Amino acid sequence: MITRENTRDRLLNCALRLFTLHSFAGTSLQMIADNLGVTKAAIYHHFKTRDDILTAVLQPALEELRDLIAYAESLRTPHARADALLVGFVDMTVRHRELIGIVGTDPGVGHALSTHPDIAELFGKPLTLLAAADPGPAGEVNASLALSGIACTASSPMLTHLDDATLRDHLLAAGRRLLGLRAPRRTLTAA
Amino acid sequence: MITRENTRDRLLNCALRLFTLHSFAGTSLQMIADNLGVTKAAIYHHFKTRDDILTAVLQPALEELRDLIAYAESLRTPHARADALLVGFVDMTVRHRELIGIVGTDPGVGHALSTHPDIAELFGKPLTLLAAADPGPAGEVNASLALSGIACTASSPMLTHLDDATLRDHLLAAGRRLLGLRAPRRTLTAA
Numbered sequence: 001m002i003t004r005e006n007t008r009d010r011l012l013n014c015a016l017r018l019f020t021l022h023s024f025a026g027t028s029l030q031m032i033a034d035n036l037g038v039t040k041a042a043i044y045h046h047f048k049t050r051d052d053i054l055t056a057v058l059q060p061a062l063e064e065l066r067d068l069i070a071y072a073e074s075l076r077t078p079h080a081r082a083d084a085l086l087v088g089f090v091d092m093t094v095r096h097r098e099l100i101g102i103v104g105t106d107p108g109v110g111h112a113l114s115t116h117p118d119i120a121e122l123f124g125k126p127l128t129l130l131a132a133a134d135p136g137p138a139g140e141v142n143a144s145l146a147l148s149g150i151a152c153t154a155s156s157p158m159l160t161h162l163d164d165a166t167l168r169d170h171l172l173a174a175g176r177r178l179l180g181l182r183a184p185r186r187t188l189t190a191a
Numbered sequence: 192m193i194t195r196e197n198t199r200d201r202l203l204n205c206a207l208r209l210f211t212l213h214s215f216a217g218t219s220l221q222m223i224a225d226n227l228g229v230t231k232a233a234i235y236h237h238f239k240t241r242d243d244i245l246t247a248v249l250q251p252a253l254e255e256l257r258d259l260i261a262y263a264e265s266l267r268t269p270h271a272r273a274d275a276l277l278v279g280f281v282d283m284t285v286r287h288r289e290l291i292g293i294v295g296t297d298p299g300v301g302h303a304l305s306t307h308p309d310i311a312e313l314f315g316k317p318l319t320l321l322a323a324a325d326p327g328p329a330g331e332v333n334a335s336l337a338l339s340g341i342a343c344t345a346s347s348p349m350l351t352h353l354d355d356a357t358l359r360d361h362l363l364a365a366g367r368r369l370l371g372l373r374a375p376r377r378t379l380t381a382a
Contacts, residue, residue, distance in 0.1 A: 023299070025216060108214070127349060137353055141361035144347055145369075149340025156335050158318060162328055170332035178336075178369050 008046050011036060015053045020098060024054060025108030051112050058103070061096050062119065068092065069125045082133035083181045085126055089147065090171045093154035094164050101155035130179060146175045199237050202227060206244045211289060215245060216299030242303050249294070252287050253310065259283065260316045273324035274372045276317055280338065281362045284345035285355050292346035321370060337366045 014035050018027040029050055033040045047053045068088035072081045093100050103109055113119050130143035150171050153159060159167065176183065205226050209218040220241055224231045238244045259279035263272045284291050294300055304310050321334035341362050344350060350358065367374065 023216070025214070124349070137357050138361050138364070140350060140353070141344060141358065142365050144344040144350060145337075145340035145362070145365050148343030148347070149336035152339030152343065153332060153335040156339070158315070159331060159335060162331070166328050167332065170329050171336070173329070174333050174336050174369055178365055 007038075007042075011043065011046060012053070012057050016057050016099065016102070019054070019057070019102050019109070023108055024050075024102065024112065029053075051115070054109065054112055055116070058099070058113075058119075061092065061099055062122065064092055065122060065126075069122070069129070072129055078133045079181060080184065082130050082179060083176070083184060085129045086146070086175045086179065086181065087172060089126055090150055090154075090168055090175060093151050094168045094171070097155050100151050133179060133181065142179050146178050150175060198229075198233075202234065202237060203244070203248050207248050207290065207293070210245070210248070210293050210300070214299055215241075215293065215303065220244075242306070245300065245303055246307070249290070249304075249310075252283065252290055253313065255283055256313060256317075260313070260320070263320055269324045270372065271375065273321050273370060274367070274375060276320045277337070277366045277370065277372065278363060280317055281341055281345075281359055281366060284342050285359045285362070288346050291342050324370060324372065333370050337369050341366060 011032065015027070015032050018031055018035060022031070027050070029040055029043050032053070033043050036042075047056065068085065072085040072088070075081045075084055103113075113123075126147055127140075127143050130146060131139045133139065134142065153171060154167060162170075175181075202223065206218070206223050209222055209226060213222070218241070220231055220234050223244070224234050227233075238247065259276065263276040263279070266272045266275055294304075304314075317338055318331075318334050321337060322330045324330065325333065344362060345358060353361075366372075
């Protein structure tokens with residue numbers, strides 16, 4: 001049982017590494033098998049298609065995003081919802097720098113995910129939550145700029161010299177300034 | 192002579208459309224020939240490789256970017272340089288929405304361009320010019336967030352309902368707020 005779990009985890013880690021190096025479209029099941037030193041049959045024991053592997057690689061981050069959206073939506077005001085979403089989104093993108101890199105920039109991944117309507121719907125919600133704090137075109141543009149800019153910056157190869165904490169603090173400050181949000185008072189008390 | 196120019200332009204327009212639909216890596220010379228209703232030999236008459244086609248598709252925008260950087264670098268203060276770069280960059284991304292979409296999100300394009308050191312160097316300059324207005328990690332993060340966010344937002348499929356002028360105004364306002372830049376006085380006089 002432990003061995004089986006380990007094989008699955010090793011497979012997912014290897015797949016993520018290969019997707020990052022060669023893009024999703026450029027990575028075959030055979031390449032994953034070769035890299036792990038196993039047969040293609042061993043891969044098929046765990047996953048039927050490359051699309052299943054992608055979904056499994058993304059699953060933990062998708063669960064986090066679902067939880068974050070549910071938490072933000074439970075708050076009372078549009079401002080509180082937008083700020084909670086922003087704080088959680090910055091934290092997630094910095095922790096998943098590598099994964100965000102492939103989701104955000106690989107059209108093969110975008111195409112594969114577009115066949116999952118539930119994931120496409122999930123990806124639209126952060127934009128809706130941020131834009132709702134300032135209804136109208138300015139709010140839409142600011143929300144889109146903040147989310148895409150945070151995702152690209154967290155995964156940028158030009159900023160690998162910044163540690164996670166520095167990156168997180170500056171991304172959050174930039175997002176709040178852009179969206180006209182203030183830190184909630186309890187954050188100040190906790191600091 | 193006119194016919195030859197027209198064929199070349201038709202070829203480049205067709206290539207851009209196919210790169211957008213199928214990604215750069217997913218578009219073959221044969222697909223371009225089939226779409227134009229010509230033979231592969233006719234394509235080879237104009238371009239030796241797919242990489243040559245990509246460079247030619249990007250050439251007008253690359254020239255504009257070179258001119259913009261040269262203009263910005265000619266200004267006296269880091270603030271004036273950053274603001275001029277931002278104004279021009281917003282204008283360019285909105286005018287080239289479709290092209291920016293493929294350059295920014297297609298890893299095949301990124302890989303092809305990385306083999307042109309002069310283009311890679313060119314793409315690094317806007318970040319340097321914006322970050323110089325506020326030296327340190329905050330300035331680097333803000334510059335990266337602004338540039339990537341503007342490029343993604345201008346080419347976002349979620350914002351196609353916004354016309355170019357609306358998009359341009361809000362992107363510029365957002366970029367200035369994010370980077371702590373003010374519009375130069377002569378812009379106010381001209382308005």
